[in-house]
Amino acid sequence: MMKTAACVTLILLCSLGAVARAAPKAELWQRWETHDPQGEDRVDHEVFSAFLERYVDDTHPSGIYRVRYGDISAASREELASYVSSLEGVAVDGLTREEQKAYWINLYNALTLTVILEHYPVESIRDIDISPGLFADGPWGAKLVTIEGEKVSLDDIEHRILRPIWKDPRLHYAVNCASIGCPNLQVEAFTAGNTERLLEKGAADYVNHPRGAGREGKRLVLSSIYDWFRQDFGGSEAGVVEHLLQHAHEPLRSELEAFQGKVKYRYDWGLNE
Secondary structure, eight states: OHHHHHHHHHHHHHHHHHHHHSOOOOOOOGGGOOOOTTOOOOOOOHHHHHHHHHHEEOOOTTSOOEEOGGGOOHHHHHHHHHHHHHHHTOOGGGSOHHHHHHHHHHHHHHHHHHHHHHHOSOSOGGGOOOSSSTTOOSSTTSEEEEETTEEEEHHIIIIIIIHHHHOOGGGGGTSOOSBTTSOOOOSSOOOTTTHHHHHHHHHHHHHTSTTTEEEETTEEEEETHHHHTGGGGTSSHHHHHHHHHHHOOTTHHHHHHHOOSOEEEEOOOSBOO
16 A cells, blocks of 8 residues: 555656646736837847857857856856846836847846856756745746846746747747757847847757757657747647748758658757856
8 A cells, every 4th residue: 555655656746747847838927018119228238248258159069059157257257147137227118129028038048147157067957946846847937036126037037028928939049048958048148139130040050950950760850849839839740840941951941841750859958068
């Protein structure tokens, strides 16, 4: 009887763990819908751009941008902290939609870097279990900053602000989870002026890299991002393929157009170091 109870408990724990790791739905936090179409305020992201240019290596032979976490100096850590603090002081409601989009993307990425540095060395961001809840996995649910009086987490930024407000699947190529399987962390900060260019670059770089999409025999092998967030990519595997075709280069484009087989998903949570 005790053995049976233990098995039931183990199954329950595994089930709850799977739920905890499932991608959250895009559910709007209405507090952040406000914006000013005529807003003249501009958020300064130059400090973050300099940080990224200094510590993100875009020349790695794998084609995956790597962060030199071990080389980040104490002074640079302070600059990153000051940058995040400056974003906490921004009156987000008074920004245009374009400024807000860049603001939230940069805040997400800066916070992710901060969390990694606070726990470095670490093999994976999923080992940083600071989110609330018994079965919490990773740092995404922890309230890390306060914006206009509201405590905000990484999950809030991605799933309650960026995804539901902009409904742009390319945002998945912008917010970085510090993992090998994740789209590249760009070597420059997002701004209202360069966001479209960087989103297109991020999409093309990821889709045409094996960790994004590729073939293994008759199987199409895709990043688990396209499974976790399928609703953002058309709601079906056919929708995912259609999205991929928008960014695919040859020979991937021809392979996708002719594809009729099965799909396999995979993801590498190793640190993007």
